[in-house]
Amino acid sequence: MKNNLELDNILKELPHGGNIYRAAKICKKAPSEIIDLSASTNPLITSREILKKIQKLFREISIFLDKYPDPECTQLKKIIAEKYKISEKAILCGNGSTELIYLSIRALSPDKVLIVEPTFIEYEKVTRISGVKKINRIFDLKKEKILKKLKTALKKEKVQAIFLCNPNNPTGWVIEKKKILEIVSEYPDITFLIDEAFIEFCEKESLLREATFYPNLIVFRSFTKFFGLAGLRLGYLVGNEKLIERLKNYKEPWSVNMFAQTLGVFLLTDKNFIKKSLQFFKKEKQYVETALQKIKVEFFPSVTNFYLLYLPKGLDLTKYLLKSGILVRNCYNFYGLNENYIRVSLKKRKENQKFLRVLKTWLKDLL
Ligand SMILES: Cc1ncc(COP(=O)(O)O)c(C=O)c1O
Structure with a gap:
C-alpha cells in the first residue's frame, strides 16, 4: 500500500479522536467516507427528521449573521x-x-x-x-x-x-x-x-x-x-x-x-430526541456487547456510548481498520495505557456491523 509510511505514523497523526480529515488523507478517502468510531458523538443528530428542523432554525436566524x-x-x-x-x-x-x-x-x-x-x-x-x-x-x-x-x-x-x-x-x-x-x-x-x-x-x-x-x-x-x-x-x-x-x-x-x-x-x-437517543443507544449497546462476547473480545463494562477494548496487537488492528475506512481511538497516549487499548463508539447499526465484520476478519487472520 502506497501510504504505508503514513499508516506507520498513525499514532502521532491522531492523538485525539474525531480527526476524520487526517484519517481520510491517510487512507485516501473523502472525510464523509470515514466511519468514525473514535469520537463518541450521537449519530442521530444527522437523521433526516432532526436535520430538517435544524435547517429551518438556521434559515430563521441567518438574518442575524451581521450581529x-x-x-x-x-x-x-x-x-x-x-x-x-x-x-x-x-x-x-x-x-x-x-x-x-x-x-x-x-x-x-x-x-x-x-x-x-x-x-x-x-x-x-x-x-x-x-x-x-x-x-x-x-x-x-x-x-x-x-x-x-x-x-x-x-x-x-x-x-x-x-x-x-x-x-x-x-x-x-x-x-x-x-x-x-x-x-x-x-x-x-x-x-x-x-x-x-x-x-x-x-x-x-x-x-x-x-x-x-x-x-x-x-x-x-x-x-x-x-x-x-x-x-x-x-x-x-x-x-x-x-x-x-x-x-x-x-x-x-x-x-x-x-x-x-x-x-x-x-x-x-426536544424530549423526543432525548428519549429516542436513549432507546437507540440501549439497543446498540446490547447488539455490540453480544457480538463482542461472541468473538471473545475483551471490553470494559460501560454506562456510556463507547467501549474500551483490550486487544493484543492493537496498533496492527488500528491500521487494519483504517485501511477499511474505520477510525477508532487508539489509547496509546492515555496515561497508563498502551496501543493495545482501543476505544470504540457506538454508531448506527450498519456502521457497527461493518466494524464488527472487519474486526472478526482481522481476528481470523491473526490465528
Ligand atoms: C471527557 C471529555 N470531556 C470533554 C471533552 C470535550 O468536549 P467538548 O467538545 O465539549 O469540548 C471530551 C471530548 O473528547 C471528553 O471526552
Whole structure:
C-alpha cells in the first residue's frame, strides 16, 4: 500500500479522536467516507427528521449573521436553569466544555493538581501549560479501587484541584454521586473539577445541582457527545454564583456563536430526541456487547456510548481498520495505557456491523 509510511505514523497523526480529515488523507478517502468510531458523538443528530428542523432554525436566524451573538447566552442559560432547577447565575456557557476546562485552570491557577487516570488527555495538557507546579495522579482500570486510591493520595499530599471525569473516558465507568460528595465535603479546600461530558447516560449520578451550593465543586457539561454537536462547539459549566462571577473575568467574549446557542435551546427542549437517543443507544449497546462476547473480545463494562477494548496487537488492528475506512481511538497516549487499548463508539447499526465484520476478519487472520 502506497501510504504505508503514513499508516506507520498513525499514532502521532491522531492523538485525539474525531480527526476524520487526517484519517481520510491517510487512507485516501473523502472525510464523509470515514466511519468514525473514535469520537463518541450521537449519530442521530444527522437523521433526516432532526436535520430538517435544524435547517429551518438556521434559515430563521441567518438574518442575524451581521450581529454579535448574545455574550451572556441568556436564552440558553434560561433553558438549562429550568431543566435542572438551578439558578441562571450558576451557569457559564462556552465554546465546548474544553474552553471552560482551560478557563477554570487559568482562573484557579492551582499549584498542585491531581488527575484521576486514565482519562481525557486535555486535563494534563491544560495543567502543563498553565504553570501548575506538580501533577499527581492515581491510576486504576477498576472502578472499585479508584476512590480508595484517591483517599489515600489525599491523605499523603494535599492538592488544590482534582480532575475527575464521571462517567470516565475511556473506561466508561460512573462513580456514584454519593461517594464523590463524601470526599468533596471532607476536603473543602480542594476544588473538584467534575467532567460530566457523558452524564446524559446516567443523569441520576450528576452533581450539577450540588455544584450550585458546594463552593469547591465545578461541573462541566458538553453538547458534543449525547447531543452530537461536536462540529458546532457548545458546553457549559455549573458552579456557585461567586465562583461564576470570578470565572467570567477570564472568558473571551462571544465565544458561543448564535447557531450553537439556538441549537442548544432546541435540543434541551426536544424530549423526543432525548428519549429516542436513549432507546437507540440501549439497543446498540446490547447488539455490540453480544457480538463482542461472541468473538471473545475483551471490553470494559460501560454506562456510556463507547467501549474500551483490550486487544493484543492493537496498533496492527488500528491500521487494519483504517485501511477499511474505520477510525477508532487508539489509547496509546492515555496515561497508563498502551496501543493495545482501543476505544470504540457506538454508531448506527450498519456502521457497527461493518466494524464488527472487519474486526472478526482481522481476528481470523491473526490465528
Ligand atoms: C471527557 C471529555 N470531556 C470533554 C471533552 C470535550 O468536549 P467538548 O467538545 O465539549 O469540548 C471530551 C471530548 O473528547 C471528553 O471526552
